[in-house]
Amino acid sequence: MSAALPLSAASGANALLERLPVVLRDGLLGYLPESLRWIVSGLITIAALLAVFGLLFAYLTLAERKLLGRIQNRPGPNRTGWFGLLQPFADAVKALTKEDIVPREADAVLHYLAPVVLVALSLMGFAVLPFGRLLVPVELDSAVLYFFAAGAATELAVFMAGWASRNKYSLLAAMRALAQLISYELPLLLSFVPVIMLAGTLSTTEIVTAQGGWTLGFLPHWHVLTPWGFAGFVIFMIAALAESNRSPFDLPEAESELIAGHLTEYSGFKYALFFMAEYFGMCALSGMAVTLFLGGWQAPCAFLEFIPSYAWFGAKLLALLFGFIWIRATLPRLRMDQLTRLAWKFLVPLALINLGTAAFWFLTAGWSGPLQLVRWAVAVALVVVPFLLLGRRLTAGVAPRTYRYAT
Amino acid sequence: MSLTPEIGGAHVRAVHDEFHGDLLEVSMGPHHPSTHGVFRMIVTLDGETIVKLKPVFGYLHRNHEKLGENTTYLASMPYTDRLDYLNSMSNNWAYALAVEKLAGLAVPERAEYVRVILAELTRLLNHTCLAGFLMQDCGCSGTPLMYAFREREKILDLFESLSGSRMMCNYQRFGGCRVDPPAEWLAGAQRLVDGYSAFLDEFEALLTGNEILMARTQGVGRLDPALAVSAGVAGPMLRATGVGHDLRKVDGYGVYPRFEFRVPVGAHGDTYDRYMIRILEMRESIRILQQALAGLPGGPVMDPKAKLRGFRPKAGEAYGRIEGPKGEIGFYLISDGGPNPYRYRVRPPSFINLTILEDMCLGHTVADAVIILGSVDIVLGEVDR
Amino acid sequence: MSDAAPAISQEERDELRRHGILLTSLEELYNWGRSHSVWPLNFGLACCAIEMIAASMARYDIARFGSEVFRPSPRQADLLIVSGTVTKKMAPQVVRLWNQMPEPKYCIAMGACAISGGPFKQGYNVLKGIDRFIPVDIYIPGCPPRPEALLHGLVQLQAKISGQAITGPDAPRHLRSDIECDCPVPEFGAHDLEPPQNPAVWTPPPSLVRPDKA
């Protein structure tokens, strides 16, 4: 963990809660010889991450099932333990004890490696996320680059899974996964280039710090509240949906088309690992979105700062995860060619134009008074007009229809 | 740069000839989440584009016709429930109609009205479920299907309180209906019909204007009207191509000529049209139901001359058909004067509608094939019998 | 475990109990996990499949039991609900699906057709009960059974799983070495399936329940 940043206007209670995780860790480390501290500190961080996000994964599956249920007018799991709270553990026990089948024809090594690699890679992203003011597992200067490099590699694991299974459906899914990877990596990266441009850094901590402060005490300086930031955030989230293979971009495991896609030949705990990796990836990308656009661990209003920073991070993360689930409950799936077309012909140009908008915003930072209004109007127009034009071209030939009646 | 490019078969084949890729043969089904039962398609793929599709039938061939020839006329009635198991009431009616034609039985007026009410409720049920299943095929995570089944349960409650069974109603009899619907049942039906438009509005708000859905379905699986007619395609699928053919209007069986309703027809014959025609048909069914419930006459629901047991029509043959929710469902019966039909044949609409499945799917992708099949609206009990 | 060991000395009994306590709690955890997370295969055959779908819908909501995760791939499923008529053309596929499922796995024969061929049993292409080829845990008669009946069957199955022991004669199939878990897939013959039943799974009843008609 990085050295503690100076606490600005923090009260005593805030400081205690804020420091609690670090204090606990340091208290543990105090009993160890100096030479071991660095490694044990790392292990503690990893353990804490695994515990928190492991639990989050468990309850996210439950939350998804219950929310889907509620949206569909039913309660969802509610019988295993009080309020269904033990359901994830029952699933875990079952998955752990389930027979593990490796098809005879499959490439046994790759078949085994794919879920392991996938989970490992999706966990790597967490290393650079600033979970709180004092909670950054690894402070890297090029944290954002590292994060997306690790994230991009997950699709290779999906491809591994699809290829190694020697199943036609898995193979189709693997091809889809690769095409999706190549298509959506670009808008994903382009969407946050403006953030880096404006913050002038690749370090996640500094990006969060750059979003600190409030106008009038309640309007935070988050990137999402600027025209380019909003556009970037939306593009980022769409691309994140695709990167984490979530509906409406869950083409690699499209249930109604490809059985279970790349997962078709996986059983037992290996399957659970895939599931875990999907949720980890979703959490990591949401965390990155929080960091880049939603002000990271910053509180939305000045007077709410007494709540510890990691709680704010968690709340924002959960809000985005709820969005993932809500979208999954509503939208149908895109087709492969539509998916790539959406990326290349809509999101990429939009992200590029957004780069220009951000540049305009950056150059006009000094404008004030009535010029501030002009600045906003131009920036909003730079976002909305391309969206409308590109949107119209994207949906050309697709429109609600009117019908006639026979005699 | 639209989401639905023109993917014609010829174009695709030309491209394929240019870059000789290896073709991949995939067997979809008989266990596949979106073949709507135990249907199987052997699909030859170039990349993800379909260059050949051969349907394989028979995984639910449970010898309906043979059993029909070995049992009495009456005993076949519960078997017709299990033909198209979503729409037992319409199947019952089609079979009863064919037998009534064969034996020359008359049906009391009240029974005709009750039959119309039940057939239109069945149409609502079937089209609602189809819309839900189609959305499921498009990749929705169950939500539209849940809403569809929420309404289905309400209709099934009505069926259950009238006939005793949720799905297998076994309700129609030769020369009338088994049970006279009591007043409270009719009131319940009226409540359901009154509330159905609101459900349809909500369902349409959920999906009809959805850009993803429109992009997925518009221009996908086009069907040419001439081919549709030649291939015997019937029902909403035929009307989606622009042919305004509805047996309720053409044959005017039952008391349908007394009701005012319109027949929606599509212009493109694609999957979206097939979906929308069904939505619009449900709105027309609601109109028919309102009229039928308002105009239901009194009297018996059973022809007093009709016999339950020992039913032996004179030798001869008859083909009776009605406009079922899936298309023209017909029964062809030959009597040799005995208690069992000599020949008992079902004209299964969903089986015949599948004739042109390959024509519709060529040049599209696997994802499209799934929704094209979904929009054909098959029930395997009827396809394979 | 401790009760199941008669005719041994007290020391041995204590010794066993010491192991037994551990064994019993593991067993409980294992059975609890298995019984509360029964994921069915997304596999419908005929009419009963519609009621099976209805059971997963809002009115009945099989999700309350943790079983709404209908997996489309047999590799991830625990429960095969044979929901409808199994025809002879379909029977090999069903057996294949069963073999593809990883242990522990369960089978529910839902509806008359799956149990005995039901109303269609006299058809030439209808298998007279899926228990001719694969072991069935729970039978749910009805044509089709109500969704509540399926839920009742599921509760019965959960109870059955909870009652199983890890070792001994009560152990589930997959934990016993004397039972072959893979079922041979029948082949299409010229007139019928070959073989028409799997003798390892299916045995005719020991004596006739019904006296012969005079």
Place this chain on the structure above:
Amino acid sequence: METVEQLRDRLLARFPGASVTVISNPSPSAQHSLLLDHAHAREIALYLRDEPALKFDQCSNVTGIDWPEKEITETTKVTVPDPAGGPPKVVAQTTKRREPGYLEVVYHLYSLALRQGPIILRLRTGNRADAVAVPSLTPVWRSCEFQEREVFDLFGVTFEGHPDLRRILMWDGFKDHPMRRDYAEPDDYEWEPTPHGDVLAKAKKHYPEKPAAEPAKEAKP
């Protein structure tokens, strides 16, 4: 719409060499049908489809019927002169003749354009064993494709000119034609608690010997 007789006359006028017979239907439905010969069947079908006054553009239903060989006992009353010279006696004479069996394919045609129908066409095979071919009407109406395959599968009628004549409902290696009336299904009724009729006869073979003490189980206490 024209009556069947008018239609027959029209067809005979148009196709002089053809044989078109009206098969009348005594039932109240009064759906009479036309029996066509093989040589002209497809031409006549095309004519029915394309002739502007008829336009039977949809073949709704195709099915087969099995008419097995029948033994017909006819009783005729013959007046026999009494050889003894008495008044001639009326004697009932029974003659038995075997009517050969055949398979029949029935097509129900409707016109969507003119909203008329049905016209029912029938084609008959020579016998049930070797001469089981009829011309396929799939080139005329696409809807016959699967339905003729079904008739081939279940009845064993072969359709000449069908593009893809394979079994459709049963598996490929299946040998029998189960909808024929003399089809004997495989005996697999080992366990039948409540069989009747044919099934009972089959099931009985599988019943074990009845134990002597057994009947008391369900008998009245």
Place this chain on the structure above:
Amino acid sequence: MLGTGLIKGLAVTAKNLVGSYHDPARYTTVEYPEVKPPLPEAYRNFPFLVSESADDPMGTLRCVACQICEKECPPQCIYIEKSKDKKPDAAGKLQIYPTVFAIDTSVCMSCQICVEVCPFDSIKMDQVYEVATPGRYGDLLLNREQLAKSNAYYHQIRPTEAAEVDGRLAAERKAAEEKAKAAAAAKAALPPKPAAPSPAAKLPDESRRSPQGEGGAAKPPAEGAQP
């Protein structure tokens, strides 16, 4: 504009999510094992045999083993064996009774045709659906003892229909008694015949069994007493 349809859809799901907490129309689950849904009177699952008294179900079965249901049952799941002797039924008339009456519920298709064709109102449809069992042979083939349920039970599950049936049976019995009395008066020398040798041969007129009576719907009482 691109996206309006998506947002409309999201609004519908959001409405349902919120509605599930306060609107009963948007939360339709019946929590089955604890809450059992009320079954409509017409609901049918498997047949049972009506006996007049609960104490002696085998002695008071209404069934006279006429075997009509056995013949008419579409999947042929009923098996009946007639008795060789006769014994008095509830009305005191000597009747043949079934020594064996078995229904294979693993075959039964719940079609209710046996109920419709039964001229003696002796077989009715039960409403028990919780019949899942791990045993294949023992639990699914129901014999006479398992099938017999009392008239009181019938009244409990189908009050309207049972009352109607009772009324009709009482009228029939009364008419039969009067007829017997009249016959006895006319032919005082001859003792009244208790029962026909074969009940099947002396079935009541079929038209009486107009099929409307079966669904629990209101139906006028049988058209007059038997002549």
